[in-house]
Amino acid sequence: MSTFIIEGGHQLKGKIQPQGAKNEALQILCAVLLTAEEIQIDNIPDIIDVNKLIALLKKLGVKINKLGKGSYTFKADDVNLDYLESAQFKEDGKGLRGSIMIVGPLLGRFGRGYIPKPGGDKIGRRRLDTHFQGFIDLGAKFRYNKEDLFYGVEAKKLKGTYMLLDEASVTGTANIVMAAVLAEGTTTIYNAACEPYLQQLCKMLNRMGAKISGVGSNMLIIEGVESLGGTIHRMLPDMIEIGSWIGLAAMTKSELTITNVSWDDLGQMPSVFRKIGITIERQGDNIHIPAHVDGYEVQNYIDGSILTVSDAPWPGFTPDLLSIILTVLTQARGEAIVHQKMFESRLFFVDKLIDMGAKIILCDPHRATVIGHDFKSTLKATTMTSPDIRAGVSLLIAALSAKGTSVIHNIEQIDRGYENIDERLRAIGAKIERVEGN
Numbered sequence: 001m002s003t004f005i006i007e008g009g010h011q012l013k014g015k016i017q018p019q020g021a022k023n024e025a026l027q028i029l030c031a032v033l034l035t036a037e038e039i040q041i042d043n044i045p046d047i048i049d050v051n052k053l054i055a056l057l058k059k060l061g062v063k064i065n066k067l068g069k070g071s072y073t074f075k076a077d078d079v080n081l082d083y084l085e086s087a088q089f090k091e092d093g094k095g096l097r098g099s100i101m102i103v104g105p106l107l108g109r110f111g112r113g114y115i116p117k118p119g120g121d122k123i124g125r126r127r128l129d130t131h132f133q134g135f136i137d138l139g140a141k142f143r144y145n146k147e148d149l150f151y152g153v154e155a156k157k158l159k160g161t162y163m164l165l166d167e168a169s170v171t172g173t174a175n176i177v178m179a180a181v182l183a184e185g186t187t188t189i190y191n192a193a194c195e196p197y198l199q200q201l202c203k204m205l206n207r208m209g210a211k212i213s214g215v216g217s218n219m220l221i222i223e224g225v226e227s228l229g230g231t232i233h234r235m236l237p238d239m240i241e242i243g244s245w246i247g248l249a250a251m252t253k254s255e256l257t258i259t260n261v262s263w264d265d266l267g268q269m270p271s272v273f274r275k276i277g278i279t280i281e282r283q284g285d286n287i288h289i290p291a292h293v294d295g296y297e298v299q300n301y302i303d304g305s306i307l308t309v310s311d312a313p314w315p316g317f318t319p320d321l322l323s324i325i326l327t328v329l330t331q332a333r334g335e336a337i338v339h340q341k342m343f344e345s346r347l348f349f350v351d352k353l354i355d356m357g358a359k360i361i362l363c364d365p366h367r368a369t370v371i372g373h374d375f376k377s378t379l380k381a382t383t384m385t386s387p388d389i390r391a392g393v394s395l396l397i398a399a400l401s402a403k404g405t406s407v408i409h410n411i412e413q414i415d416r417g418y419e420n421i422d423e424r425l426r427a428i429g430a431k432i433e434r435v436e437g438n
């Protein structure tokens with residue numbers, strides 16, 4: 001377990017470039033299994049989860065060539081399906097959430113896909129029913145070994161069909177799309193998730209020869225094709241990282257420019273931060289956050305009632321930024337309710353913010369009321385452990401705004417999704433040191 005030591009209370013200043021999107025990368029990397037031709041992918045973030053998935057692809061026999069920072073070619077022309085039966089795969093496959101998305105492409109192209117119960121954040125139940133029901137609807141036989149927590153699907157040839165997903169699952173939709181592109185006939189997926197990650201995946205698959213329409217909506221229509229070819233794909237900037245840096249700028253009263261954010265793919269994010277009082281200026285494709293020297297004030301609704309910030313499937317506000325919003329609210333002028341509808345254990349980290357002096361009432365596992373200090377009282381430095389990736393970054397932001405030196409253990413959780421975060425934050429003036437493996 002490694003640790004960050006953070007000296008808080010310093011203003012930051014400068015430019016920060018977001019990494020490529022983690023959750024897009026996990027989908028796109030799995031899609032390389034759909035073709036024997038070469039695929040080039042650019043702007044791949046150098047983070048633990050993505051590197052684990054690249055290592056897994058390599059063990060599956062995918063030929064991988066690093067062209068430069070964040071750029072790789074992949075060629076899945078000799079896939080080693082025996083690896084899927086190995087004890088090693090049972091270990092490797094459960095190391096991250098994204099590994100679940102190898103199942104769809106393997107099933108579509110080779111007629112079988114297996115996966116141990118995947119990892120990822122421990123933020124509540126993370127069921128896989130949507131994924132497997134989709135494969136079953138396409139004609140696959142499903143097996144689940146309860147002892148080993150091992151899932152399997154098999155089919156000689158998938159057949160297109162109409163399906164109504166029980167929920168708009170992000171990885172579930174991606175998985176089903178990747179199976180359906182090689183199925184016989186037409187598949188209609190209604191209640192599909194449509195996050196930019198999925199739009200990017202569908203656009204890439206179409207460039208590879210797939211026939212997907214409805215991209216960006218909650219109804220995808222996929223005409224199956226015989227085979228797919230190679231392409232070049234570039235990952236969007238990571239919108240969750242962008243939101244994290246907006247929160248960081250506000251809480252440390254810093255002037256920051258976040259460069260090349262792909263503004264049109266940010267959805268609700270700018271308006272949600274504006275509702276909690278943060279000034280966000282668009283400068284071309286950059287976001288400029290002026291130093292909030294006089295703090296920031298939460299807006300009420302038109303009728304004067306208290307603001308609620310909640311998550312919803314895209315184009316709603318992403319659940320992955322609610323922990324950061326909640327943390328930023330601890331220093332706002334005013335109060336708000338944060339309602340995390342999707343995950344039932346993602347708000348428990350507020351105990352740590354409360355230890356630091358934040359005024360938060362955890363109403364139930366899904367809802368917290370936050371009463372901002374308006375910087376009249378700063379958070380106090382403390383020692384804490386990062387429970388999940390976004391809570392980890394939220395605690396890091398809190399520590400950078402707090403008075404004194406804080407310690408965050410288990411920062412591997414943060415490294416799962418943020419590339420070289422300590423070095424990049426030091427470059428804009430943060431006082432943060434990494435202590436390896438204690």
Ligand SMILES: CC(=O)N[C@H]1[C@@H](OP(=O)(O)OP(=O)(O)OC[C@H]2O[C@@H](n3ccc(=O)[nH]c3=O)[C@H](O)[C@@H]2O)O[C@H](CO)[C@@H](O)[C@@H]1O
Pocket residue numbers: 023026097098124125126127167168169170171172193313318319320341342343
């Ligand atoms: C690797 C990856 O891409 N992970 C993301 C992906 O996870 P993942 O794809 O695992 O998440 P899902 O979209 O399947 O579901 C997330 C949670 O929301 C609930 N749910 C989902 C849809 C819905 O309409 N109603 C509902 O309540 C689910 O029951 C589950 O508890 O999407 C989540 C939701 O944006 C993000 O937090 C994760 O960062």
Ligand SMILES: C=C(OP(=O)(O)O)C(=O)O
Pocket residue numbers: 022023049096097098119120121320389390417
């Ligand atoms: C929950 C997240 O990741 P994962 O689905 O990989 O656990 C996240 O990125 O916030």
